[in-house]
Structure formats: structure tokens, C-alpha cells
Amino acid sequence: GTTLRVHGGSGAGYTQRNATGESDGLLRAALVALVRNSELDGMRATVRQVEDRFNRNYGYPYIFLNDEDFTEEFKRGIRAMTSAPVHFGKLPKEHWGLSPYVTEEKVKEALERNKDRYMYGGSYSYRLMCRYQSGFIHKHPLLKDLDYYWRIEPDVDYFCDIPYDPFRFMRNNNLTYGYNISPLEFAETVETLWDTTRKWMIENPHHLPEKSLIHWVVNEKAEYTRCHFWSNFEIVDLSLYRSAAYESYFQHLDRAGGFFYERWGDAPVHSFAAALLLRKEQIHWFEDIGYSHPGITHCPDKPEMAARCVCGDGVPYMYGRSLCKRRFGEVGDIYRSQALELAHM
Numbered sequence: 001g002t003t004l005r006v007h008g009g010s011g012a013g014y015t016q017r018n019a020t021g022e023s024d025g026l027l028r029a030a031l032v033a034l035v036r037n038s039e040l041d042g043m044r045a046t047v048r049q050v051e052d053r054f055n056r057n058y059g060y061p062y063i064f065l066n067d068e069d070f071t072e073e074f075k076r077g078i079r080a081m082t083s084a085p086v087h088f089g090k091l092p093k094e095h096w097g098l099s100p101y102v103t104e105e106k107v108k109e110a111l112e113r114n115k116d117r118y119m120y121g122g123s124y125s126y127r128l129m130c131r132y133q134s135g136f137i138h139k140h141p142l143l144k145d146l147d148y149y150w151r152i153e154p155d156v157d158y159f160c161d162i163p164y165d166p167f168r169f170m171r172n173n174n175l176t177y178g179y180n181i182s183p184l185e186f187a188e189t190v191e192t193l194w195d196t197t198r199k200w201m202i203e204n205p206h207h208l209p210e211k212s213l214i215h216w217v218v219n220e221k222a223e224y225t226r227c228h229f230w231s232n233f234e235i236v237d238l239s240l241y242r243s244a245a246y247e248s249y250f251q252h253l254d255r256a257g258g259f260f261y262e263r264w265g266d267a268p269v270h271s272f273a274a275a276l277l278l279r280k281e282q283i284h285w286f287e288d289i290g291y292s293h294p295g296i297t298h299c300p301d302k303p304e305m306a307a308r309c310v311c312g313d314g315v316p317y318m319y320g321r322s323l324c325k326r327r328f329g330e331v332g333d334i335y336r337s338q339a340l341e342l343a344h345m
């Protein structure tokens with residue numbers, strides 16, 4: 001199709017380095033959502049905003065994934081929102097289901113035990129979703145040729161004009177993980193996640209890089225901070241999830257059963273992986289992309305960023321002032337030997 005491309009866009013305050021002098025075409029990247037047919041209205045609302053704020057100037061493809069077949073109504077409703085290529089895919093059966101390492105009996109007990117303890121505590125499908133987005137989404141055949149994905153969800157808001165290409169920004173600045181909101185995880189949902197993670201570190205020191213930002217998720221006393229990147233928005237260099245280290249980590253977590261016996265989310269899992277496997281300079285806070293997911297809003301207050309945003313009613317929650325965002329600003333990388341000391345503590 002005909003796509004209008006914007007050249008030389010520059011995010012407020014950022015340099016759009018293009019040292020290699022490559023042309024300004026599209027990267028191998030897409031907007032990706034796992035979504036249900038019943039969420040058509042919310043998905044249309046999101047796509048409308050993503051198009052208006054950003055993608056109508058670029059034409060990056062969309063990929064929609066579902067454990068069921070998408071209805072014709074869903075496909076029509078989405079396609080009406082954009083002239084960019086849109087792909088609809090079904091999940092391979094073996095990616096959506098009970099982990100082979102847990103028993104149905106014990107999962108039932110866990111759902112019963114947790115159903116009133118926290119949100120989705122009794123939901124089986126929510127756990128399938130979290131396990132899928134942790135271990136399998138990057139393996140979907142439709143994502144095979146992608147270098148980057150930008151995760152989107154139904155019923156989120158994008159408040160600000162995005163006058164540059166975040167994928168290219170990632171690439172030009174050697175970034176691997178981009179996030180927007182970083183809250184505290186509910187302790188009840190991840191009771192043994194850090195303990196399981198530290199075992200993986202101890203068994204797999206060869207998978208740990210020389211330096212990493214582990215101190216964002218684990219404090220000096222080797223306690224889990226529960227800080228995590230909210231993965232309903234994430235822009236990621238998929239080589240992270242395709243790495244041998246990540247696969248080993250996911251397999252280790254899956255074997256421990258916590259996706260089902262607890263309610264490990266893909267957000268804390270992705271966050272542990274990013275903090276364990278990346279240096280701080282590879283992780284970027286997209287402060288300028290005003291964003292809201294039911295529950296939390298980030299709306300920039302720096303004047304040059306805020307000038308491009310309309311943040312809806314009420315006082316926006318400034319994510320920049322939150323505990324985990326502050327921690328992200330304060331902590332630095334530590335060496336593998338120090339990371340292993342933490343794991344042993």
C-alpha cells in the first residue's frame with residue numbers, strides 16, 4: 001500500500017543518532033497483541049489511538065494472536081482502523097495449555113486457595129495467558145521475521161503524539177527493552193519467584209552477562225523489590241527472548257510450576273530477565289509516550305513532552321515519581337560475581 005513515511009523525527013530531548021547512515025525505511029518490527037474476540041471494541045479503540053498518535057505515519061504491521069479463531073467480525077473491525085498490513089494468527093496448541101510439569105489436581109487446589117487472595121487468583125485462563133506471554137509469544141510463526149515487537153492491549157490509551165519511530169530509536173541507541181510503567185508486583189502472586197530465579201542463577205552462571213541491572217529487582221539485602229516493568233506496554237528487541245539464556249530461564253520457571261501454583265505474570269518474568277541479562281544502558285523508559293492501562297496512567301510532565309499530550313480527565317498519576325521508577329534511576333549495574341553473591345545470600 002501507499003505509506004507516508006516521516007523522516008528525521010526526533011523525540012523531545014533525545015538524539016536520533018543515525019551513525020550508520022542507513023535509509024529511513026521500516027525496521028523488521030510490528031505491533032503485537034494477544035486478544036480475544038470479545039475484546040473487539042477495546043482493541044479497536046487502542047488501534048485507533050496507536051494509528052493517530054504514531055503509526056499512520058509509518059505503517060508498521062499489526063499482528064493479532066488468539067487461542068481461538070478470530071471471527072470475521074473481529075478481522076473486519078480491526079482492518080477498518082488502519083491501512084497498515086494486519087495479520088491474524090492462532091496459537092499453536094502446544095503453546096497454550098497446562099505445563100507438563102504441574103498436575104491438574106494441584107492446579108485446581110491452587111486456584112481454589114487463591115481465588116479470593118488476589119485478582120485472577122482463581123483464573124485458569126489468566127495463567128495460560130501469562131505463561132504464553134512469558135515463554136511462547138516470541139516463538140509464534142507470525143513473529144519469525146521480526147527484530148522488535150511493541151506490545152499493545154485492548155482498552156489502553158496513548159495520550160501523546162509520537163513524532164518519531166520508537167523502533168528505530170531503540171535500534172539507534174542499542175536498546176533492548178523499552179518500558180513505560182513500572183509498579184510493584186502483588187507479593188501474593190510471586191511468592192517463590194525470586195527464590196526460583198536465584199536457583200537458576202546459581203545453576204547457570206554461564207548465562208549471566210558480565211554486568212547487569214539486577215539491583216533494580218533485588219536489593220542489597222537480596223530481597224525481591226517487586227519492581228517490574230508492566231509488560232502490557234513493552235518495546236523489545238526480540239533477541240532477548242530468543243536467547244539461550246532466556247529460554248533456559250523460562251524452562252526453569254516452568255518446571256517450578258509457579259505459573260499455575262502461584263500466578264507469576266509475564267511482567268515480573270520479563271522484568272527479571274531484563275534485569276538479569278541486560279545492562280542499564282540497554283533499558284529505556286519511554287517517558288514521552290503518555291500511556292494508560294486500566295489502573296495506572298503515566299502522563300509526562302516535562303513541558304516539552306507534555307506539550308504533545310492530552311491526558312484525559314483527572315490528575316494524571318506521574319509515574320516518574322513512583323518508587324520503582326526512582327529505584328531505576330538510582331541503581332547501577334553490578335558484576336556477575338556480585339549478582340551471584342546476591343543469589344547465594
Ligand code: GDP
Pocket residue numbers: 033034035036037039065066067068125126129152153154232
Ligand atoms: P491484565 O492486563 O493483567 O488485567 O490482563 P488482561 O485481561 O488485559 O490480559 C492481558 C492480555 O492478554 C490482553 O491483551 C488480553 O486481551 C489477552 N488475554 C487475556 N486472556 C486471554 C485469553 O484467554 N485468550 C486470548 N486470546 N487473549 C487473552
Ligand code: MN
Pocket residue numbers: 153232293
Ligand atoms: Mn490488560
